[in-house]
Amino acid sequence: MIPVAEPQITEKDIHMVNDALQSGWISSAGKYLDLFEEQWATYCCMPYGIAVSNGSVALDVAISLLNLQPGDEVIMPTFTIISPAQSVVRAGGVPVLVDSNPNTWQMDATQLESKITNRTKAILVVHIYGHPADMDKVQEVAKKYNLIVIEDAAEAHGAEYKGRKCGGLGDISTFSFYANKLITTGEGGMVLVRSPEMAERARSLRNLCFQKKQRFLHDELGYNFRLTNPQAAMGVSQIERVDDIVCRKRDIAAKYNELLDGTKGISLPAEEPWAKNVFWVYGILLDENAGNTAAQLAELLRNRDIETRPFFLGMHEQPIFRNMGLFSGESYPVAEHLARRGLYIPSGLTITEEQIAQVVNAVKGCLS
Ligand SMILES: *Cc1c(COP(=O)(O)O)cnc(C)c1O
Numbered sequence: 001m002i003p004v005a006e007p008q009i010t011e012k013d014i015h016m017v018n019d020a021l022q023s024g025w026i027s028s029a030g031k032y033l034d035l036f037e038e039q040w041a042t043y044c045c046m047p048y049g050i051a052v053s054n055g056s057v058a059l060d061v062a063i064s065l066l067n068l069q070p071g072d073e074v075i076m077p078t079f080t081i082i083s084p085a086q087s088v089v090r091a092g093g094v095p096v097l098v099d100s101n102p103n104t105w106q107m108d109a110t111q112l113e114s115k116i117t118n119r120t121k122a123i124l125v126v127h128i129y130g131h132p133a134d135m136d137k138v139q140e141v142a143k144k145y146n147l148i149v150i151e152d153a154a155e156a157h158g159a160e161y162k163g164r165k166c167g168g169l170g171d172i173s174t175f176s177f178y179a180n181k182l183i184t185t186g187e188g189g190m191v192l193v194r195s196p197e198m199a200e201r202a203r204s205l206r207n208l209c210f211q212k213k214q215r216f217l218h219d220e221l222g223y224n225f226r227l228t229n230p231q232a233a234m235g236v237s238q239i240e241r242v243d244d245i246v247c248r249k250r251d252i253a254a255k256y257n258e259l260l261d262g263t264k265g266i267s268l269p270a271e272e273p274w275a276k277n278v279f280w281v282y283g284i285l286l287d288e289n290a291g292n293t294a295a296q297l298a299e300l301l302r303n304r305d306i307e308t309r310p311f312f313l314g315m316h317e318q319p320i321f322r323n324m325g326l327f328s329g330e331s332y333p334v335a336e337h338l339a340r341r342g343l344y345i346p347s348g349l350t351i352t353e354e355q356i357a358q359v360v361n362a363v364k365g366c367l368s
Contacts, residue, residue, distance in 0.1 A: 002355050004307045005281070005348035007179045013237045020233035028207075030229030035236050037190065040175070043239060044153075044168040046192035048199035051227040051235075052206055055154040055176020056083040058189035060090070061202050061225065062150050062172045065193070066121050068093040074150075075115050076124040077107035077133075078314035079335040084124050084152055085315045089324070096120070097316055099332035104270045105129065105283070105342075108334070109137035116141070122148040127156035127166045128312075129344070130182075130249070130280035131270065135161045135169050148172065154189075157182035158246040160276035167192055177231075182245055182280055183238035185231040245349065246278050252347045252356065253279035259360040265290040265367050281344040283311065290367070294343040300366040301345075306359055311342030 020032050033051055041049030052058050063074070070092040076084050078097035085095040096115050101108045105128050112123065123142050125133040133151075142149045149170035153159075156166040157175065167173040175181075177188035193199050204210075209222030238245075253269065260268055267285045271277040286294060298308045314335035316327035345359050 001305045001307055002346045002351070002359060003348060004309050004344065004346050005180045006350050007184055008349040010237070010241070012240070013234050016233040016237040017230045020230040023229075025229045028226035028228055030232070032229050032232040032236055033227065036185075036227075036232035036239070039236060039239050040190055041192055043242065044165045044173065044192055046168050046173065046194060048193050048196065048202075050191045050193070050199060050202040050206060051232060052189045052191060052225040053227055054187050055152075055174060055178060055181075055189040056087070057223065057225040058174035058176070058191045059083050059087040059152060060223070061191045061205050062174050063087040063091045063093070064205055065172060065198050065201060066091075066093075066148060068121060071119055072121045073117060073119040074122045074124050075112060075120060076315075077126055077128070077335075078316050078332045079105065079107075079312050079338055080126040080128060080152070080315070081154075081312060082315070082318065083154075084126065085318075085321065088124075089321070089326075093121070094119070095315060095321075095326070097314070097327060097330065097332060100128075100334045100338060101134070102334050102337075104131055104134070104272060104275075105338060106131060106133040107138075109134040109141070112138065112141045116145050120145060120147060122150055124150040124152060125170070126152040126154075127159055129269065129283055130156055130159055130278040131272075132156065132159050132161035132166050132275050132277075139169075150174070154178075154181065155280040156278060157280075158242055158276075159278040162274050171195075172198065177235060177238075182249065182278060183235070183242050185227070185235040185238070188227050188231050188235060248349055249279045249347070250277075252351060253277070253282055255353070255356050256282050256345070256347070256360065259357065260284070260363065263364060263367065266363075279347065281309070282347040283342055283344040284363070285338065286341040288337070288341070290341075292366075294341050297363075297366055298343055301362055304362040304366070306346065306362050308343045308345055311338050311344070313339045
């Protein structure tokens with residue numbers, strides 16, 4: 001079976017994790033944590049980084065920073081992972097959904113303004129599958145209505161919008177360092193913020209809101225969202241080669257683009273002129289008249305030893321939210337099409353040229 005993705009752990013990663021272990025700093029203090037936060041924030045051109053346990057809780061922290069009142073609204077794409085929407089719901093807010101652009105699969109920023117109400121507090125963009133969202137339009141609307149912009153950049157390490165790094169464009173951004181992400185700490189995440197007040201509050205929320213002067217006196221409910229020093233050590237090692245990883249991902253995508261170009265019945269991932277796509281995954285989208293659904297193609301490919309993953313199912317189609325009375329009667333045709341017709345094929349860092357050719361032959365064989 002050719003796996004859809006596999007983490008690549010180097011000798012350097014192992015050496016640095018060992019070093020952290022041997023230092024005795026195995027919990028949530030230590031030099032690697034400081035380095036990891038500093039280096040990743042710098043890479044993204046943001047002033048403050050707060051490392052946390054994973055990308056989902058990074059979003060919990062980001063949403064907490066908004067101080068939502070019950071019923072306050074956060075606009076976000078419907079076509080994404082559940083993490084952003086569940087963070088908003090848990091904080092007492094309401095996710096307000098936007099459909100996708102059919103070409104880039106990113107949130108269609110031209111629809112943003114029609115979603116604004118007097119309860120809107122923030123726009124949360126997700127850079128889906130490694131391609132940046134259309135940030136100028138997002139910023140324009142945010143500025144006009146005085147909204148906070150949060151970027152979920154969990155799939156977009158090193159991606160760029162008009163030459164600027166994703167995760168360095170909004171007021172707050174979040175990353176995941178899960179094993180299948182572009183760079184990994186096994187489990188891990190980070191919140192990046194611009195304001196020193198937000199940075200301090202995020203650090204406090206991460207660590208049970210202990211106080212500096214009187215540790216066991218609490219003004220607010222926090223969480224234990226801490227990352228460990230050995231995990232951060234792996235992160236520091238991974239940051240060293242992030243640009244190589246981005247190059248490798250782009251090379252894999254270029255190879256697929258070349259071999260799949262012109263194949264009838266599918267469309268390939270976009271890269272807008274203003275975008276640097278890091279192709280976190282390599283998605284293909286079946287035409288409406290292609291016969292097979294993505295699920296059927298996945299099954300055929302599995303029979304040929306090729307692993308795939310389906311695209312996201314929109315938030316408006318999730319039973320958990322429907323049962324809560326959210327999104328009733330709403331439909332988002334592009335996201336629904338993507339969910340049924342899209343899948344991604346193997347593009348892990350360890351894939352070989354032969355395997356890429358094998359995947360391409362199998363895809364072509366299954367389509368005809
Ligand atoms: C992976 C991912 C997350 C969640 O990160 P975890 O570390 O798995 O909790 C959040 N948002 C997006 C867009 C992701 O791809």
